[in-house]
Every structure is written in structure tokens, then in C-alpha cells.
Amino acid sequence: MIPRVALPESRTMITLEVRRREFLTPGFASVTFGGPAVRDLTVVGNDQAVRLFFPREGQTALRMPTLSNEAWMAQLLVMPKSVRPWVRNMTVRRVRPADDEIDIEFALHGDSPMSAWVRRVGPGDQAGIFDIGTTYRLPEHAEGQLLVGDETALAAILSILDGTPPSLPTEVYLEVASASEIRPVEAPAGVRIHWLRRDTGDLRPGTLALDAVRRASLPSGRFYTWVAGESGMATTVRRHLVNDRGVPKRDISFVGYWRQGRSAPG
Template identity: 65%
Template sequence: MLPKVRAPETRRMITLEVLASTRLSPGFTTVTLGGPELEHLTPMGHDQIVRLFFPREGQDRLRMPSFSNEAWMAELLLMPKSRRPWVRNFTIRRVRPELGEVDIEFALHGDAPASSWARSARPGSPAGIFDMGMSYLPPAGVSWQLLVGEESAVPAILAILEHAPPSLVAEVFLEVPRTADIRPDIVAPEGVRVHWLARDGADGLPGTLALEAVRRSPLRPGRFYTWVAGETRLPTGLRRHLVNDRGVPKSDIAFLGYWRHGRSSPG
């Protein structure tokens, strides 16, 4: 699933270290990274995506790829696993250039490599990032927006809302593992309605509640832009519903499969 992306004008591999780790709720934690090389990151806001590199268990240090272009993946896969770092996609939650800090928010999924690393990250732990750009690109002429995601997309949607203009009108559906993961104090324009959906042990894959909630919703009138992300069945299912059942043009939908249940990411 390859959405349209606005790439950064320049980018390079950036090596950082953990400054702090903050547990937000049972299902979410924020890791703050920093270091002199952060000056090479250009903040874009919204859902700015980075590749996050972190060591595998037992590695004595972080070995980053040397290429700052599309050849980095081939270089990474040629490394033996004894030296190859883990790499995963994450959205920048917040960046504070004046302090040399960037926050990456993690939805904690069992013993997945990124979740395990986020739980164990301590000040001084090495990590690296590589800027991938942003996919939230609403077209001109839409009267409102539909933003949908399960827990893996919650950080991106909250970042989008924090960077939104005061004039934004939107319906937002956020699915989280449990009621304790709902955040009542999010920052959003007055025209935004946020619908929190907690699974609280209910059966079904992440994203099922959000998909069904949108299907049942009357939605607002007028042309709208949709940004949806999460476990791959959510974005593909919602896009199919909007196009087939509501007549939404495909060009007005950005859909991203962040992960697939039962299948690990390469790298």
C-alpha cells in the first residue's frame, strides 16, 4: 500500500540517543530522543514519518546504514543479523528543535521488537531516524475531513490535529485497546469531533471497531478528504466502503497499511 508522499527536500541518517521514556497509558509510551545530529531534521508537522533504527537484543551498539538515499534498505539487508539493527516506521509525535528533542510515541503490541525496545529504553540508549516525509495531503476544495485509525495510527492522527488550522472541520475515529488508553485532553480545533472506541477485550482484530463505527455513521454532507491508517484490513476495508457504498472518489482517500496481523515487517 504505497500512498502519495511529500518527501523531504534533503535528508540524512541521523543518530540519536534516548533522553527519556514516559508511559502515557497501559497501551502507549513516549520515547524522547535527542542529540546534535537532530539539527539535520526539518520538521514538516502532521504525520511526518521516519524510519526508526534501534539495536537488537545482545548488540553492543547501533550500526546505522551509511547511505542517505533509497539504497539504504539494500545495505541494511546485506548486514548479518549480528550487526543489523531493527527498523520500523513511526510518526514523529512532537519535535522541539530549540531543545534538540523529538518524541516518538509507541502503541505497545505484546512482545513485538519495537514495543519491547520502547519498554526497555533508558537514557543513553542509542537510536537513529531517517526522514520519509508525510502522507497527509488534503486537496483543495474539501469541506471537511475524515480521520480514522486504530492504536498504531493514534500518534499520527493526534499530531495531525495538533498541527491543523483552527478552521479544520473533521470527524475522527480513534480505536484503542482499552478505556484507560483514551485521552480526554487532546488538542484539536473546535470543529473537530473525536469518537474514541475502546475494545476492552472484545474479539476482533485492531481496526474492526473503527471500521464498523464509520460504516454506521451518517457522516457529514459535502466533499471530504479521508486519511486512514492501521492494521491493513482497516484502511483497505474503509476505502472499499467509501468508494463502493458512498461514492467517494479514490483520489480523496489516503490509506496506509501500517502493519499486517500475524506477519512481521522486514528488517
């Protein structure tokens, strides 16, 4: 059975500064964070995930939890909102230890707290991270892989592709809001990326990804699946592969990054 989450032996709350921000497409931005504390992040996989802490609008400083264990949430929730930061789950897109830098890519959604912060953030602004591990586990027996996600999983999937060997046949289904979010991707020779755009109809996020997998010719032989994004989409893709395609449960990792109609805590 594939472990659901892999964590390093020890973790710590890390405070960093924004070094730069770049808008990649109308709906995506990349923010580079830096500082010597980057060295305290132990990267254990290509889909390295972190809790990202950032100030609310009007706060003049970042106040981080001090507990480097699962009790941090209780500590956060007892903080008054005047000092409590926002917190969201994110995937680290790139790590450059030699430069003490990490990049995180953001899918921008309207005027949400995170999107508003990304649009106004500038060099010197503070943010914090806390390691929450990885879920991508390519088994040794895999003869191919299937990667499925909506825009919230885009950074993780691109990072996974960075570490994918050219000899591994890989089918990728990426759902994004519109054609303007489709971008060139340098991928290994064995990778085929299928972009799915929701601006072709009034669709619930995840619908196109699920329908595409249902119609897809799956990789031949024993293959590994990693699917992430809207929770209902991730669980339904897994159920389809297991019940309708006979894929062993142990060869699938699935992660619900968010749930339609439900806001993130914090």
C-alpha cells in the first residue's frame, strides 16, 4: 500500500521574505521566497507541500505559530484575528538551496484572501511555511503513470514531471479555467499533456478531468496514478479507476486540495 503522506523526521516553522513575484498567465503567479531558513526545509519528494502563512490585509507584521507539530492549528485559532495570519496548503514548485530560494505558484481566484495577497505582495514582505510532506509515490513496478489535476494541482504536476524519467510513458490531464491558462511545458519525451479548458461551457471544476479519464486509453501494463484537486473529482477518479477499470487501489494516490462550496480554515 502506498503511504498517504511522507514526512521528514523533523519539521520546523520557517519564516521567509518575498524576493520577487511574476505573473505567468492571467490566472497564475509565481512568488519567490528566500532566506537562510530555506535550508530547514527537507524536500522528500517532487510534490513537496507546505502550509503557507501570510498576513491579513492591514496587518503590519507576520505572526507565526511557534509549535512545530500538529498542535499549531489550535495555537493559530486562539490568536485574535488582528494578529492571526491566513494559512493555505501549497506545493513548492522549485527549490534552489544554493540561492536560499523557493518558488510557489498560485492559481488566482477572484478576490480571495490568498489571491488578493499575491496581487499586492512585494519584496521584503514576510511569509511562513511549514512542511506537510509529499503524496507522490511512484512504485518500482510501474511501467507508466497517469497524472490528473485541476489548476490547484498544476504546480505539483509540473514539479512531478521535472523528475519523471524520459523512459516512463506518462499521460497527463490538466484542467484549467480558460485557454489563457494553457502554457508551454518542457516535459520528458514520454509525456503527453492533455489540456482541458472550462471556458467551453458552464462546468463544475473537475468535470472535464473526470470525463477525460473515463474516455481515456490508459497506459499499458501496470501503471501508477496520482490525482489531485477538487476533492469530489479526486475521489471519483479513483473510484472509476478501481471499479470500472480494475486498477489496484494500491497503485493510486489521490489528494483533495479543496472542496467545492467550502472555504479553507484560518
